[in-house]
Amino acid sequence: MIAFTVDVGGVLGDYTGPRVADVLTDLAQAPANAAEIDRELLSVVPTLSSVLKATVCERLVINPADWPKQWSGGFQAYPETAAALKALAELGPVGALPNLSTLGGEARMAEVREQCGDYLSGIFPSYRLRARKPQKRCWRRAAPLLGVRVGDLIHIGDRVPEDIVGALNAGCRLAVLTNTRGVVVPDRYREDPRVRVVDDLPAAVELLTELSVTGLLGRSRRSHVAAARGGPPGR
Incomplete structure (x- = not known):
């Protein structure tokens, strides 16, 4: 899984x-x-x-x-988000993993839950996990909440240090960068077999669906590395 x-x-x-x-x-x-x-x-x-x-x-x-008596904050999902999350949830459970301040955080996450909650198995902001990406603890604490090991997690994010470097160091199977910010991705990450770079969330879901159909999504981290080198899958 x-x-x-x-x-x-x-x-x-x-x-x-x-x-x-x-x-x-x-x-x-x-x-x-x-x-x-x-x-x-x-x-x-x-x-x-x-x-x-x-x-x-x-x-x-x-x-x-x-000091403000109340801290507010909101969230607005992109028009294509619901359909993309629905398709992603058909591949496996999905958890939201944001870095977020405890001040106004619950208000923001309530709107995430209202707009995206139908397709999320959990929402794990940093203030609840007591850890921020790129700390390994984020994924290691989120994984059992989604019913998997950290090596069975695939992370999707839009920042290289927090989302790509953090996920790889934590031991996630794959890290997918949705490059909505137009960031420069160093070659060492573009060439890493565990990293994919796409334009946005729908493109990430399309890629992951294709990998699922071809059987590559279920491969272990060692298998991805071996496949990229042209060798047999690791055991």
Whole structure:
């Protein structure tokens, strides 16, 4: 059995509303590290504790009285996302795997669930997993929630460091880059037999469906490497 993890922003759709890092920057008197604090602290905790809030306010010099009473955020799926996810779910269970701040994260994921939930077996944001891509723990914690080993995961994302490098290092079977951002993909990854580069999610699903029909999707990681080298599949 295989399963799929899929990034959200830039793959399934776009986040709407202000970014958390931008809100923190506007509130802060020392805003230089707002994005870093959002990544390193706020996106790996399930809830905002009073201690963490105080730490963020201290490091960014934010008046606690100015802290928003509610953090909002939205999501808008691309028009083609539902059909692509439906086709992907016919190949195996699909889990959403975004890096996301705990501030406003539940509101965003509620909209992901509303718009895409019919075809998702789970939604695993970084703040619930307590780990951010490219950390191996993201996939190693998501895999059993989808009923597979990490070596049976195929990851689809739109960033090279987080989605491609992270998935390969975690031991995923394949990593598919949906190059919606027009990023430069280094040759060492383009030439890796476990990496595919396509234009968008529908193209990724078309590729994976073709691999499934030909039997290549069920091959182990060693088999993909052996096939690319022209040798026999690994055992």
